Structures are given as structure tokens and as C-alpha cells.
Amino acid sequence: MHRVLCCALSLGALLVSTAAVAAADTTPPEVAQAERLYSDGKFKESLAILNAYLKDHPRDATALADRGDDYEALDDQRSAIADYTAALAINPDYAYALASRCESYREIDHSQEALKDCDAAINLNPKLAYAYRERALLKVGSDVQAALADADRSVSLAPNNAFGLAVRCRIYVEMQSYSEALTNCNSAIALDPSEQYAYFQRGRIEIAQSQWNAAVADFEKTLQLDSSQTGSYYWLGIAQLNLGAYPAALAQADRYITNNVDDPDGHLLRAQIEVKLGNTAEARTSATNALRHYRIVNDESGAAKAQALLDSLGASSTPAP
Numbered sequence: 297m298h299r300v301l302c303c304a305l306s307l308g309a310l311l312v313s314t315a316a317v318a319a320a321d322t323t324p325p326e327v328a329q330a331e332r333l334y335s336d337g338k339f340k341e342s343l344a345i346l347n348a349y350l351k352d353h354p355r356d357a358t359a360l361a362d363r364g365d366d367y368e369a370l371d372d373q374r375s376a377i378a379d380y381t382a383a384l385a386i387n388p389d390y391a392y393a394l395a396s397r398c399e400s401y402r403e404i405d406h407s408q409e410a411l412k413d414c415d416a417a418i419n420l421n422p423k424l425a426y427a428y429r430e431r432a433l434l435k436v437g438s439d440v441q442a443a444l445a446d447a448d449r450s451v452s453l454a455p456n457n458a459f460g461l462a463v464r465c466r467i468y469v470e471m472q473s474y475s476e477a478l479t480n481c482n483s484a485i486a487l488d489p490s491e492q493y494a495y496f497q498r499g500r501i502e503i504a505q506s507q508w509n510a511a512v513a514d515f516e517k518t519l520q521l522d523s524s525q526t527g528s529y530y531w532l533g534i535a536q537l538n539l540g541a542y543p544a545a546l547a548q549a550d551r552y553i554t555n556n557v558d559d560p561d562g563h564l565l566r567a568q569i570e571v572k573l574g575n576t577a578e579a580r581t582s583a584t585n586a587l588r589h590y591r592i593v594n595d596e597s598g599a600a601k602a603q604a605l606l607d608s609l610g611a612s613s614t615p616a617p
Contacts, residue, residue, distance in 0.1 A: 458488035560589035
């Protein structure tokens with residue numbers, strides 16, 4: 297959850313006009329209270345107030361979008377999407393609701409719907425940093441240069457948004473531009489020491505640079521701030537494997553697999569750790585699981601790594617998917 301209520305702040309938004317103050321004064325007290333609770337991280341309390349309010353005011357688009365934010369923060373993306381859609385039915389030009397629905401669609405891997413919403417939000421409000429930030433996350437896997445352009449636009453519009461800087465850090469990590477990545481992650485953490493995404497991405501930089509102890513610290517910090525960031529278990533396992541802390545690494549690999557059972561990388565990591573522990577049979581089982589899942593997703597490079605490990609263990613059979 298990385299939203300700013302109603303709009304993404306830009307330098308221009310800091311110049312509050314008399315009209316803006318008057319508009320703020322018209323916010324119903326229940327909605328204003330719910331927004332304060334949301335900003336304090338009290339999403340269930342905010343949700344309860346908005347549920348009661350919307351029973352009597354079902355066509356308040358702002359309240360619907362605010363309730364969508366509560367649902368999104370509580371990881372109920374489908375309920376969030378329903379509320380953003382209802383808000384847009386009342387106000388089709390509600391750019392913030394479009395950007396918010398974009399994020400919720402992205403969270404459930406509905407990338408086409410997400411991109412359509414982010415594009416529409418930007419067309420309606422070309423200064424909405426939030427929409428550029430979300431579109432950057434959507435594009436990073438397919439067009440990293442376009443993702444960087446969107447991240448740059450987001451940061452230029454909202455230079456003090458820590459998550460925007462963390463997103464740009466992530467894009468530079470994908471580009472293996474680690475110096476630029478580190479600058480952005482460090483800036484994000486300086487702005488907001490609780491920005492877990494920045495610690496996560498900085499940990500990836502440290503893995504790439506073989507800074508194992510620093511990586512352990514950053515991934516542990518990530519989990520301290522957000523225990524749902526299960527990818528941290530995988531990277532922790534890699535760092536601890538390279539530090540020779542094999543039992544600890546195995547525990548992290550198991551935690552990762554529990555939450556990501558179909559990810560072949562987790563099974564391959566587990567196999568590599570079991571080799572170090574001298575557990576040949578367990579290593580074969582994990583490498584076989586890795587090979588099967590790599591074949592399911594047609595990852596030839598990963599499959600070759602798993603097969604090579606099996607071969608080194610004297611288990612050259614190649615089980616079918």
C-alpha cells in the first residue's frame with residue numbers, strides 16, 4: 297500500500313488555493329475521519345466507518361474510492377476493484393480511482409486491465425505521479441526503458457515520495473545499473489525509514505555485489521516491516537548459503553517454498569543448500585522438483601541448471617513435467 301489519499305503530491309499541490317480549502321471543508325466528517333484512520337494505518341477502523349457512511353450515501357465517489365483503498369491495504373483486491381469501479385460509474389473522470397484500480401489489477405496479475413486503467417488515468421491527469429509509478433511497475437518486465445521513463449516522470453512530479461524512488465531503484469536493479477539503483481534506494485530510506493520496498497531492492501543490489509552480510513540485514517529489515525514480502529526468504533537463503541550458514545539458509549528456503557510452491561528457483565536453491573549439508577537424497581528430490589517446475593514454465597536455462605545438479609548427484613533421469 298503506497299497511496300496518497302486523493303492525489304499524488306507534486307510541488308504544485310503544495311500551493312493550496314482558497315478554492316481548495318473550501319473544497320476540503322465540504323468533506324463529510326465521517327469520510328474525513330476515515331481518511332485520517334487510513335493515513336494512520338488503521339484500515340479496518342476506516343473501513344467500518346465507510347461501510348456505515350456508504351449505507352446512507354451510496355453515490356459518494358470519494359467515499360467509495362477511500363473504501364477501495366482500505367480493501368487494497370487489507371489485500372482484498374477484488375473488493376477494492378469493485379469499489380473503484382463503482383466510484384468510476386459515478387464519476388468516469390476520476391483519475392485517482394483509475395490509478396488505484398490499476399494497482400489492484402496489478403496486484404492480482406491482471407496486467408492488461410491494469411495498463412488500460414493507468415493509461416486512462418494519465419490521459420485524464422498527466423500530473424498524477426501515482427499512475428506513472430504504477431505503470432512503471434507494469435512495464436518493468438517487458439520494456440525497462442519505458443518503465444524508467446515512467447519512474448522518472450513519477451519522481452519528478454513527487455520527489456519526496458519514497459516508494460516512487462524505491463520503484464526507480466528496482467528498475468535500475470533490473471538494468472544492472474547498481475550505482476544509480478543504490479542512490480535511489482538510499483534516498484527512499486532517508487525519506488521514509490519504514491519503506492520496506494527500498495530495503496528489499498537494496499538487498500538485491502547487495503546480493504549482486506556479493507555483500508552477503510549487508511543483504512541479510514536488509515532482507516531481515518524488509519520482513520520486519522512487512523512479513524508478507526515472502527521473496528525476502530529466497531534472497532536471505534542465497535545470502536546465508538554464501539555465508540556458509542547452511543541450516544539457516546535451508547530454513548529460509550523452506551519458508552519461501554511454503555509460500556511459493558510452484559517457483560522452481562526456490563526448489564533449486566533448496567537443492568543447492570542440501571548439497572552443502574551433505575543430504576544427497578534430499579538434494580535430488582529438490583532438484584527434481586525444480587526441473588519439473590522449470591519445464592512447466594518452459595524455462596530452458598533453469599531446467600539446464602537443475603539437470604546439471606542432478607547429473608552431479610548421479611541422478612541423470614529427466615522426469616516428465
